[in-house]
Amino acid sequence: MTISDVARLAGVSQGTASKALNGRGSISPETVRRVRDAADKLGYQANALARGLLAGRTWTVGLITTDSFGRFSIPVMQGAEDALGPGSMAVFLCDGRGDRIREQHYLRILLERRVDGIIVTGRRQDPRDPIGPAGAAGSAGLAGSSLPVPVVYAMAQSTNPGDLSLVPDDAQGGALAMAHLLNSGRTRIGHVTGPERFAAARLRARGAQRILAEAGLALHGGGPHHGEWTEEWGRQATDALLRSAPDTDAIFCGNDQIARGAADAVRETGRAVPDDVALVGFDNWEVMAAACRPPLTTVDMNLRELGRAAGERLLAGINGAPLSGVEKLPCSLVPRESSRSRR
Amino acid sequence: MTISDVARLAGVSQGTASKALNGRGSISPETVRRVRDAADKLGYQANALARGLLAGRTWTVGLITTDSFGRFSIPVMQGAEDALGPGSMAVFLCDGRGDRIREQHYLRILLERRVDGIIVTGRRQDPRDPIGPAGAAGSAGLAGSSLPVPVVYAMAQSTNPGDLSLVPDDAQGGALAMAHLLNSGRTRIGHVTGPERFAAARLRARGAQRILAEAGLALHGGGPHHGEWTEEWGRQATDALLRSAPDTDAIFCGNDQIARGAADAVRETGRAVPDDVALVGFDNWEVMAAACRPPLTTVDMNLRELGRAAGERLLAGINGAPLSGVEKLPCSLVPRESSRSRR
DNA sequence: ATGAAAGCGCTAACAG
DNA sequence: CTGTTAGCGCTTTCAT
Numbered sequence: 001m002t003i004s005d006v007a008r009l010a011g012v013s014q015g016t017a018s019k020a021l022n023g024r025g026s027i028s029p030e031t032v033r034r035v036r037d038a039a040d041k042l043g044y045q046a047n048a049l050a051r052g053l054l055a056g057r058t059w060t061v062g063l064i065t066t067d068s069f070g071r072f073s074i075p076v077m078q079g080a081e082d083a084l085g086p087g088s089m090a091v092f093l094c095d096g097r098g099d100r101i102r103e104q105h106y107l108r109i110l111l112e113r114r115v116d117g118i119i120v121t122g123r124r125q126d127p128r129d130p131i132g133p134a135g136a137a138g139s140a141g142l143a144g145s146s147l148p149v150p151v152v153y154a155m156a157q158s159t160n161p162g163d164l165s166l167v168p169d170d171a172q173g174g175a176l177a178m179a180h181l182l183n184s185g186r187t188r189i190g191h192v193t194g195p196e197r198f199a200a201a202r203l204r205a206r207g208a209q210r211i212l213a214e215a216g217l218a219l220h221g222g223g224p225h226h227g228e229w230t231e232e233w234g235r236q237a238t239d240a241l242l243r244s245a246p247d248t249d250a251i252f253c254g255n256d257q258i259a260r261g262a263a264d265a266v267r268e269t270g271r272a273v274p275d276d277v278a279l280v281g282f283d284n285w286e287v288m289a290a291a292c293r294p295p296l297t298t299v300d301m302n303l304r305e306l307g308r309a310a311g312e313r314l315l316a317g318i319n320g321a322p323l324s325g326v327e328k329l330p331c332s333l334v335p336r337e338s339s340r341s342r343r
Numbered sequence: 344m345t346i347s348d349v350a351r352l353a354g355v356s357q358g359t360a361s362k363a364l365n366g367r368g369s370i371s372p373e374t375v376r377r378v379r380d381a382a383d384k385l386g387y388q389a390n391a392l393a394r395g396l397l398a399g400r401t402w403t404v405g406l407i408t409t410d411s412f413g414r415f416s417i418p419v420m421q422g423a424e425d426a427l428g429p430g431s432m433a434v435f436l437c438d439g440r441g442d443r444i445r446e447q448h449y450l451r452i453l454l455e456r457r458v459d460g461i462i463v464t465g466r467r468q469d470p471r472d473p474i475g476p477a478g479a480a481g482s483a484g485l486a487g488s489s490l491p492v493p494v495v496y497a498m499a500q501s502t503n504p505g506d507l508s509l510v511p512d513d514a515q516g517g518a519l520a521m522a523h524l525l526n527s528g529r530t531r532i533g534h535v536t537g538p539e540r541f542a543a544a545r546l547r548a549r550g551a552q553r554i555l556a557e558a559g560l561a562l563h564g565g566g567p568h569h570g571e572w573t574e575e576w577g578r579q580a581t582d583a584l585l586r587s588a589p590d591t592d593a594i595f596c597g598n599d600q601i602a603r604g605a606a607d608a609v610r611e612t613g614r615a616v617p618d619d620v621a622l623v624g625f626d627n628w629e630v631m632a633a634a635c636r637p638p639l640t641t642v643d644m645n646l647r648e649l650g651r652a653a654g655e656r657l658l659a660g661i662n663g664a665p666l667s668g669v670e671k672l673p674c675s676l677v678p679r680e681s682s683r684s685r686r
Numbered sequence: 687a688t689g690a691a692a693g694c695g696c697t698a699a700c701a702g
Numbered sequence: 703c704t705g706t707t708a709g710c711g712c713t714t715t716c717a718t
Contacts, residue, residue, distance in 0.1 A: 002694090003696065003697095004696095012705085013704070013705045013706075014695090014696085014697095015697075015698080015706070016705070018697055018698090019704090022697080027703065031703080045454055045455055046696075047396070047695050047696070049392045049393075049395045049401070049456070049457055049696090050396050050695035050696040051695080051697080052392045053392045053393055053694095053712090054696055054698085056710075058392070060456070068417060068421070069412040069417055070417075074412055077438070078440075081438065090456070091437075092435050094434075094436075095420070105428075108388070111388055112389060113392070113403070113433070114390060287600075291574045291600070345712085346712065346713095347711080355689085356688065356690075357690090357711090357713095358688080358689065358690075358691090359687085359688055359689070361713055361714085362687095362713085362714090365713080367714085368687085368688090368714090370688080371688090374687080389711085389712075390711055392712090393710075393711035393712040394712060394713080396694050396696090397694050397713055397714085398713080399694075
């Protein structure tokens, strides 16, 4: 099933068939019709390998996720597809599973297949070594990636400032959550979050504390309470917080799992959410936020939007635009029951 | 960066360079070394497009997931990669998002790129139309897929019996759960599950009821209680069940979310899990099962194993083996706290 | 052991 | 408007 078969059936030359099918050159309408008919009858589909070989590009981009597709990578990937698909670019997804070896392997696979560009995505914004031949990073300096194709990091950040990284603005998200709690009339607000080694935890806390300071307040019940990103920690820390600072009237939680644990703990001390204690989470992980009792107000990182931006940037890069720097994209607040104003 | 550049640098002909790099023909060790060195120095990587064009195959398989990569598709995909990767096949992942149009689109993309085979994966085992040109299904009859490459359905089932479908054995899984509860000394066992329109719900219930019948028992508190696959429904149905049949000593839940809701409901009636009421879930969705209080005993569908099997079957298909029929792969039980024997 | 040449399927440049 | 030809990068005969 090649274009020669189509040409033969239509009674024209190979070149004419190609032009007729691609709308290039000038071909009589009658011929176009005959060629199209022949192609349809034969179920002809152009061989993308031959086409790519000739054109020097493949209309394919690779997306490497450093950890398995999870709740962070998936929306990023969908956004990227939204941006790339309409221009009929295909996205070649690879799961690095957080393993450098696998990642190198996939990089190789992608480059061999001559993808036009690569998106690297992960689940943390802590800077990571750039993809590419190990050790090439340092030598590259500000010069951008040492790879033969443009690369965009999305929901991941390269330690090489010459690479373009797109990350959610965690500090702004934390500020958003805190401002919302203040607006709903709370003033004695605690903060329970994940491990301090995560940039996300530190930044969210910092943003929240800035807003609090602007209102002349500080975290109620002591500095950010760092622990695991789990429900278990949410319960435990909330329990301790309510014991040491019983008049706490709101808790900003570093993610939705912690918030859900917090909701259970609040309820189990005989208090009500949101009437006694308001809660705000982070991530807008639907299945968590919706199953929480009551449904959880939370911060959405707009990852799909971030993925879309990554796709657009990559397209620009493929067309020759320079790609570098770290860009922070805004989070937004999704209000639900858990932070309703009193009365 | 082509093989000619390598050949020139090594001072040999193109053909010799090719043989040296691929270990074909007979080439003097000395020449091999020179060519390898040249390739290394230049960072040469073969162009997979040119190679594929010539070979008529691409060492690439496509994986189309009918709904976004979620907790069902991901393990299947990983298993498939485990089976295919070592033979250095690349897996081209596509997210159909449950949309037939997108699916067609990706199928096209994959066939244009001349993948060697396709795996279709989903999250339900209810039979679905085969992929491929709409309407081609019926005419194909038992003849297998009308596509030019082999196809395997994994965690998805084609309505065309000529296609090969791999699904978890839900009935066996349900039986496993029920047998486990009986073994732990329970006899008054209820069943709360998802919508009846899901084959999974019906099959799990059927398997459970068969085991119960063999023990001379029947579902306690009435037939399978069908509802949503949500925590909310788990809470609601469990509450109703414990009201109408207060002596219930175990509940088999159709999935882990329902089980988690059930755990909350049991606790809120003043009963203890597992001392008063034992619980078993289904899916082994780690984040749910582990966050449940107490940790949830559940049935694992071994999806990774299923994915691996799909990859192996596809390889066989690519090598010419015929592929058809429906195969059910066994589930296994993951015991945790929620069903510990009393005393 | 090595080189020369053909050809995978396609598009583009150039003739006619 | 249509046909012919060259060549993308690679592997593979077939000579030498």
